[in-house]
Amino acid sequence: MKNDILKTLHTIFGYSSFKPNQEKIITSILEGRDVFAAMPTGGGKSLCYQLPALIFPGLTIVISPLIALMKDQVDAAVENGIPAVFLNSSLSAEETTEIYSNLYSGKIKILYISPERLAIEGYIEKLHSFNVKFIAVDEAHCLSEWGHDFRPDYLFLAQLRNNFPSIPIAAFTATATKEVQKDIIRILSLEDPFIVRASFDRKELYYQIVNKNDPLSQIHSFINKHKGESGIVYRTSRKEVEKTASYLRRMGVKAIHYHAGLSKDNRAKNQEQFNNDEINVIVATIAFGMGINKNNIRYVIHGDLPKSIEGYYQETGRAGRDGLDSSCLLLFSSGDIMKQHYFINQIENPKEKERSQENLNRIIRFATVNVCRRKQILEYFNEEFNGNCGNCDVCNDDTEKVVASVDGQKLLSAIARTNQSFGINYIIDIVWGANTEKIRLRNHDKLKTFGTGKDKDKKWWRAIINELISQEFIYQDSEHYNVLKITDTGKAILFGKKEFYISKQTAVNDKKTTIKIRSDQKYLGVNEDLFFKLKEVRTKLAKEKNVPPYIIFSDKSLLEMCIKLPKTKNSFLDINGVGQVKLDIYGDIFLECINNYKTYYSSE
Numbered sequence: 001m002k003n004d005i006l007k008t009l010h011t012i013f014g015y016s017s018f019k020p021n022q023e024k025i026i027t028s029i030l031e032g033r034d035v036f037a038a039m040p041t042g043g044g045k046s047l048c049y050q051l052p053a054l055i056f057p058g059l060t061i062v063i064s065p066l067i068a069l070m071k072d073q074v075d076a077a078v079e080n081g082i083p084a085v086f087l088n089s090s091l092s093a094e095e096t097t098e099i100y101s102n103l104y105s106g107k108i109k110i111l112y113i114s115p116e117r118l119a120i121e122g123y124i125e126k127l128h129s130f131n132v133k134f135i136a137v138d139e140a141h142c143l144s145e146w147g148h149d150f151r152p153d154y155l156f157l158a159q160l161r162n163n164f165p166s167i168p169i170a171a172f173t174a175t176a177t178k179e180v181q182k183d184i185i186r187i188l189s190l191e192d193p194f195i196v197r198a199s200f201d202r203k204e205l206y207y208q209i210v211n212k213n214d215p216l217s218q219i220h221s222f223i224n225k226h227k228g229e230s231g232i233v234y235r236t237s238r239k240e241v242e243k244t245a246s247y248l249r250r251m252g253v254k255a256i257h258y259h260a261g262l263s264k265d266n267r268a269k270n271q272e273q274f275n276n277d278e279i280n281v282i283v284a285t286i287a288f289g290m291g292i293n294k295n296n297i298r299y300v301i302h303g304d305l306p307k308s309i310e311g312y313y314q315e316t317g318r319a320g321r322d323g324l325d326s327s328c329l330l331l332f333s334s335g336d337i338m339k340q341h342y343f344i345n346q347i348e349n350p351k352e353k354e355r356s357q358e359n360l361n362r363i364i365r366f367a368t369v370n371v372c373r374r375k376q377i378l379e380y381f382n383e384e385f386n387g388n389c390g391n392c393d394v395c396n397d398d399t400e401k402v403v404a405s406v407d408g409q410k411l412l413s414a415i416a417r418t419n420q421s422f423g424i425n426y427i428i429d430i431v432w433g434a435n436t437e438k439i440r441l442r443n444h445d446k447l448k449t450f451g452t453g454k455d456k457d458k459k460w461w462r463a464i465i466n467e468l469i470s471q472e473f474i475y476q477d478s479e480h481y482n483v484l485k486i487t488d489t490g491k492a493i494l495f496g497k498k499e500f501y502i503s504k505q506t507a508v509n510d511k512k513t514t515i516k517i518r519s520d521q522k523y524l525g526v527n528e529d530l531f532f533k534l535k536e537v538r539t540k541l542a543k544e545k546n547v548p549p550y551i552i553f554s555d556k557s558l559l560e561m562c563i564k565l566p567k568t569k570n571s572f573l574d575i576n577g578v579g580q581v582k583l584d585i586y587g588d589i590f591l592e593c594i595n596n597y598k599t600y601y602s603s604e
């Protein structure tokens with residue numbers, strides 16, 4: 001079986017090796033076991049069900065929530081020579097009839113259907129007329145109310161198990177929370193599933209946060225450094241979306257916009273232009289997101305503070321699915337915090353309000369403290385990571401840092417002198433010199449540190465405490481009323497053996513600072529001309545076939561062609577993403593382009 005799997009991986013998908021977890025998932029499915037897999041965007045989930053589908057002697061059904069997603073997946077599969085089809089409301093009666101006749105005759109290996117269709121009375125029974133061997137549920141978080149895209153129609157999928165008791169069912173999602181996992185396993189009645197929780201680290205993403213002082217021109221100058229590349233700009237309100245898009249157009253950037261206020265047709269048209277590389281920049285609210293399968297998005301800009309780390313992670317996660325280096329820029333200002341507070345105050349449900357507040361606090365901390373961004377994101381998903389990722393602004397020294405050892409010592413000394421027995425607010429009160437009864441009763445107004453920080457406001461001291469906690473110089477002891485305790489490295493600061501740095505965001509909030517934008521994508525290297533030539537060829541072919549360009553070849557495959565400069569069909573087959581079918585259809589065209597380029601350069 002292992003041989004079959006590898007052979008299919010090479011000849012059909014054109015890949016030389018598996019991504020993490022793919023092989024284990026595929027073998028489990030082929031052994032007939034249920035699977036639950038949480039893997040990040042770009043982790044390669046489709047291959048986990050498409051590959052077994054090719055090996056099973058019968059039909060695989062894939063449940064997928066959006067028409068656009070289905071079409072994209074089917075286009076991509078068909079390009080690889082896989083007999084795949086979809087059934088949804090976008091098809092004409094004739095098209096549907098033809099698909100059924102191909103299904104009855106066993107010509108189809110993969111059938112994509114929507115949950116709505118499955119919910120039609122008698123539909124599941126109808127599927128029994130086909131030789132169904134395996135069912136995959138993609139974007140499975142849609143069936144959990146904890147997920148961010150809950151879809152009631154997904155609940156009907158609970159009927160699958162009863163109807164197909166003896167075939168494997170596999171669920172895939174990019175949502176990492178345990179609640180979602182539990183819901184999915186329960187609702188689909190997965191039996192002793194093989195569970196995968198992959199790392200959510202997106203190594204190819206560079207995270208960077210700068211102070212927002214002139215957002216439109218900051219966004220514009222970032223985009224200017226990424227000419228010819230696809231990117232998304234997120235803004236919170238429809239008004240800001242429109243304003244930003246028209247500013248960019250005035251500055252000569254071809255940008256379109258997308259928000260829920262546009263008609264359905266308009267939205268679909270704009271998304272398609274972006275998908276097809278006709279337009280590089282899309283400015284959008286977070287209404288733009290699910291259903292984006294485009295794998296060559298090179299950057300995501302957040303012009304405003306996102307509501308949560310989860311949201312930020314999902315939105316930035318749309319960049320770099322092909323595994324090539326991509327950038328995430330967040331513009332931060334304390335004004336955005338006030339705006340979000342305003343919205344949170346309108347929330348009536350107390351639980352929801354509390355959750356939103358907590359989410360906001362965490363993203364503020366994420367954006368302001370001097371701690372590796374990746375470490376903070378992964379910790380949010382309960383994944384341990386020791387920092388020093390080398391691929392964020394903090395680790396690359398792209399942030400501006402300020403020494404704050406004296407202020408740090410004031411707080412640390414207040415904590416030490418009160419025997420590490422008090423919480424955040426009390427410690428701040430001591431340093432700030434608050435005249436409270438509690439402090440007087442305990443004689444803490446006689447401490448040497450009392451009032452040493454009265455020249456600064458409480459917000460400042462709170463921010464410094466955040467930094468001390470995030471940098472692990474102190475921690476809140478959750479078993480003892482969250483009192484603050486000093487760690488060993490914290491002691492080094494207290495005794496002046498180590499400097500304490502805070503980020504400039506903490507130090508100045510939104511006063512003007514210079515922005516360092518990373519000097520740029522390193523992925524191109526020498527053969528940039530050829531890369532753009534190959535992209536042109538790809539766009540032309542994509543137009544003729546009416547599919548998005550990245551479905552013909554990913555940017556990564558094109559890049560590899562530029563580096564390896566294959567001469568023969570055999571060496572072309574070695575390029576990642578080139579399988580037998582693509583070699584037959586496109587080999588000559590791309591080889592010609594590469595050979596022309598070589599001749600041109602060698603004749604110079």
Ligand code: ADP
Nearest residue numbers: 015017018019041042043044045046047295321
């Ligand atoms: P997900 O659904 O998990 O977000 P996809 O299935 O869309 O991810 O895959 C992301 C990208 O990775 C696609 O461009 C896909 O072709 C590519 N990919 C998948 N498996 C492999 C592999 N084994 N080697 C190289 N690239 C792969």
Ligand code: MG
Nearest residue numbers: 042045046138
């Ligand atoms: Mg997917």
